[in-house]
Amino acid sequence: MDKFLLLLLMLGPLPVVFFQAQALMCTVCSSFKDGRCLKGKGNCTLNSVSACRTMNIFIFSETDGWLQDHTELDCQNFCFPSQLYYEQVKVSTYCCKNQDFCNRYQKFVNKEIY
Template identity: 70%
Template sequence: MDKFLLLLLLLGPLPLVFLQAQALVCTVCRSFKEGHCLRGKDNCTANSVSSCRTRDFFFFSDRDGWLYDHTELDCAMFCLSSNLFYEQNKISSYCCKNQDFCNRYQGKLMIKNIY
């Protein structure tokens, strides 16, 4: 019986090691533009219900259509890839979980007429 308890004590933390290995590290940047993080550069850790997220922000111009403004990189709970429209603004979201920093440098230099 003592050997069984010792085995349980030794193997007890093992599941925690596997749970920690599932953590995903993501890039954080509050304003990414022209290949550089201009504000808020950091990292975050996504868990089993969150993902790394890239959000591209656009504004609408009557002359040129949808113009890229900037990108935000972060961790998001229950992330869904989507296109959201609000008046003259559009936010395109992309979510990933395939590897650490999978949302790194997803910003665009200049995008026109995105539908």
């Protein structure tokens, strides 16, 4: 009987270890331009209400139209996909939480938006 109790005590925490959800990771960069992170490179971990965010910032030029200025990558609570315009600036926001580093920068490909 003592061996049975000891075995139960030893096996007790195992289901908790096997069934814990893995936290998702996102890429962080406060200024991504020309294929590389210029400032603030790192990672962040999602919590239950956050998502990986990609924000593309564009500046309007009379001769060339909308030109990408830079991209920001991070974790954001209550992330909402959007396109906002303010005078000569456009900010396009994409959100994802389908896999680790889903916000890793990819040049203007169709991003999965949740």
